[in-house]
Amino acid sequence: MADGGRGVRGSSVAVLCLLLLVALTGCGGGTDTAALRADVQRVLDRRAAALLDRDATGYAATGTRTGFDRVAEVPLAGWTYRVTGVRRTGSAVTADVDLRYRLTGYDAGALGARRTVRLARADGTWRVTADRPAPKAPRQPWDQGTVQVVRGAHSLVLGVGRTDAALRAYAGLADRAVPAVTAAWDGDWPRRVVVIVPRSLAAMAELLGSPASSYQGIAAVTTGETGAAGDAPADRIVVNPEAYGLLGTVGKQVVLTHETTHVATRAHTGAATPLWLSEGYADWVGYRGTGRAPAQVAPELARAVAEGRVPDALPADDDFRFTGDADELARAYEGGWTACRLIAEEWGEDRLDAFYRAVGAHGRRDGAVADAMRRVLGTTPEEFTLRWQDHLRTEFS
Template identity: 65%
Template sequence: MAGRGRGSGVLGICVALLVGCGGPSAPDAAPGDVRRLLDRRAEAVLDRDAKEYRETGRSAKAYDNLREVPLQSWQYRLTAFDRDGERATATADLRYRIKGYDSEPLTTSLALTLEEREGRWYVTAERPARKATEQLWDQGPVEAVRGAHSLVLGVGRGQGDRRDDETLREYADLADRAVPLVRDAWHGKWPERVVVLVPKSLDGMAGLLGAPASGYQGIAAVTTGETGGSGKAPADRIIVNPEAYGVLGDFGKQVVLTHETTHVATRAHTSPATPLWLSEGFADWVGYRGTGRTAAQAAPELRRALQREQPPGALPEDDDFGFSGDAGKLAEAYEGAWLACRMVADQWGEAKLTAFYEAVGVHKKRPGAVEDAMREVLDTTPEEFTARWRTYLRTELG
């Protein structure tokens, strides 16, 4: 018994020595300090406290640029931290909501550089993370114009310039007119309000989309957002290409904003099963609805193709809606899609068109979605529908 006790004592001493001299070191407190720093930074943004924001670091560009953006929430979540002495790099998710428009936060990723001075961490630079898209305030000071159903946010303009304020107000007026037009055509539930982003240039648009500018030449606007109808998707963003949009007349500008607003309205019923000829054609159908434009007026490229005796043999494929440098082919795709939806409205009725759209979107995958919806809603087949559409083109455009 006595010998066992002496052994235990020796073991106890060894354990104590190991713990005291060779055990694990205390965890680095820096990540926790940086999290608290980012919490302070977020509070400063929401409180519009410029002094407090600047005390979190030298990088105040984002704060200055987004002062006019009406924010409901703004929150950072540290996702990676790499320290090298008194300097560090980090990535963080930024989650934010625009007040009155976003039902859920939008998320983007930021790359941060930080510096420790006298025991405190400071942000020295903040920029979009690799592969993350830019936010509008990354491109300059944001100006905000509010409409009855819209919020227009623009950059690249002289703040306080009356002409630029009038330009953004024109966007708001067009969007405000678009919302009732869409509401009259689409009776499904949607927010009935839109956010329009107006960058300075095509390159600015591309930065917001995280894609090459060449893919959007000639495209007046696009709408971003979640497909699939989760019910938790934040409000979509209508992003304008000011170069292509600016050359349109008043009629064309209204059609474009109404088209894009339709995408916002139908988003919950648009899924991966929805072909682009249906989603783009339906949006154009709403855009032209009630304007009195004839098929020949609104589909000149397709009319010329028919006059050359080169009618389309099938409905447009998804790839036909990408800009490849052939503006005529792109126009034909949109015109053919519009006339397909117009045909359904003319021959089956507007209620059938919206029911068909919803029936396709219920499917989660493309195979069988259009076929099933055509059979259930329109009592036809894709082959019969296509033949009917080709006849409709000749009748309307001949």
């Protein structure tokens, strides 16, 4: 009996020791992970500082210098890494990292990008061996090659695999777009744009994190958060060089002016803003002053009206989705353009701007257009639609 008691006590002591060991090991593991994360953070802090200082030697001391060479021409006002997680396998580490960077003279706030950074340990030091986009995260221009930079009077053009002459042509178009937008839009905006010109449609899609089929036939898009203002990063106009290259001189200018309009109106474009207004307004600014006749600007809508197919209502948001029917999509954009043109001609350009702001300032989609039409234009959506339909018949019948 006594021996059995000693056996029980011995087992209890053994279990207690085992539990203590597990607890200590757990704490040790957590401490090791925290220490590893801190080590990786220090390496990336040195790497970021060297990049901003244009210190090639200091950057190379932290690992591969491929990234340094690829952004050598990019004007950077900020570049920071924040390690959010680490996983160690032997002498290698994989880190989840949030990169935030700012372009000098263009970004009041930092643009974010999720990255996966791999490091290897040699001679007691961690060094970066690879820095790539995180799974499912969009690529950045320097992930696709060395970034070429052209500075315009009102623009910064970043290109990969493009000639200097081609990028200067984009800068020239953007520099003409900025004053054209300023002449139309009476709101405050930075009056400068960032244009990114990748190698191809596929490369454009990588930058936007979507399938290439989403942008087939679309010459350019503008990225950015609607309603963003203050310290938000500048919007990026991302060009589809394949579709853009098919346009004539006027078409290229219209596209850049259209996208620049989205940059200018971003802070006043919100969830309450219908696409017929945001896209129609951007087209109205784009074609303003070109001298193009309505039937030239809106050929698909003109054809439909001439055939007796006057739209029953202003374009819905779903009409702006590319579903394979290019004519239907064209009619949606043309419908928005004609509606905004009608407001500018009948109520005045100042009222058009005020209407745009009033809709965007509404807290929700329901009632936004009706409320803005009543307060700014003195009409109702039903009355406006009838007036718009009559306008289409007059223009295109």
